[in-house]
Amino acid sequence: MVTRRSLFLTAGALAYGMASRPGLAQGQRLPPIVARGSEVTVSRTLIVARPDLPVATDPGLLFYVQHSINKSLIVYAARLRPDGKLDPNQPVEAFWRRFDEQGQRRALNFFERIFAFGVSTRALPDGRYGARIAGYRAREAIIDLDERGKPRALLPVGSRMVRVVYAYASADDAGFIPKIHYVDVHGFDIATGEAIRERIRLDM
Numbered sequence: 701m702v703t704r705r706s707l708f709l710t711a712g713a714l715a716y717g718m719a720s721r722p723g724l725a726q727g728q729r730l731p732p733i734v735a736r737g738s739e740v741t742v743s744r745t746l747i748v749a750r751p752d753l754p755v756a757t758d759p760g761l762l763f764y765v766q767h768s769i770n771k772s773l774i775v776y777a778a779r780l781r782p783d784g785k786l787d788p789n790q791p792v793e794a795f796w797r798r799f800d801e802q803g804q805r806r807a808l809n810f811f812e813r814i815f816a817f818g819v820s821t822r823a824l825p826d827g828r829y830g831a832r833i834a835g836y837r838a839r840e841a842i843i844d845l846d847e848r849g850k851p852r853a854l855l856p857v858g859s860r861m862v863r864v865v866y867a868y869a870s871a872d873d874a875g876f877i878p879k880i881h882y883v884d885v886h887g888f889d890i891a892t893g894e895a896i897r898e899r900i901r902l903d904m
Contacts, residue, residue, distance in 0.1 A: 740857060741897040742889075749868035749884055754799045756866075762792065762843065762853040763887075767869040771799040774817050778843060778851030791829045791843055792819045811901065853888065862887040862896050 742749070753771055756764035760778040776794050779787040795815045796806040808817055818834040821843070828844040831853070841864070842854040853864045864887040871880045885898045 710890065729826075736901045738898050738900045743895045743901070745898070746865060746886055746888070746895045746897065747751075748896050749866075749886070754797070754803070756797055758797070758805075760851055762851055763864040763866055764797075765867045765869070767871050769873050770870055772801075773797045773799060773885050776819065776853065780851070784845075784849050785827060786829060786843065788823065792831050794819050794833075853884070855887070857896055857898050858887075860889045861891065863890050 701831055715825050739870070750766065750768070753766050754776045756773050758775050758777050760780055762776045764776065766876050773796070774794060775797050776792060779790050779793055781787050791870075794808060794813075794830065794834040796808065798804050798806050812818070814834060816833075816835045820834070821829045821831045822839070824830055824842070824845075828842055829844050832840050837850045839855075844852060844854070846852055846863075855862050855864055864885060866886050868884045869880050869885075873879075880902050882899050882901045885896075885900070887896055888894065889896055
């Protein structure tokens, strides 16, 4: 159904596994990512990819990325002004939650911020922002506030607009560079309330 759309999250999930390899931060190039297509599953409740993995609960949470290599997460959160509006200077921030250690927050290093997980934003009408992840700048998400003033990240899935909750990457690290087999993007259709899972299958 979709070939490139959800690589907004795929690139982040890929680099998530790579960032733990020190040699990659010293000039190792990211491997090419080719999406072989995707499948959409619609259900009444959100699918839990791995019940044994932690979830993020940070203030302003937009979504988080899990993977099968370890328990650490990459968290994407909105920054709000005192009046509850998105901060125009930095509406979105990304950081680690190191659950493979003690769950502490850790800032992205230079490599992670510039080539993998960092976020660039641009202002859109009505106080919304477009956001692109450094690992795949071709795809833009919409960051806004819902009717309750809660921040959210929206991505199109076919004709649906989906509020992203989390992504899960199935990967193995048998080689020097971890291989991502597929990425599941989980969220809710904002029109119907149905739970959506889009599975993007990858060639690397």
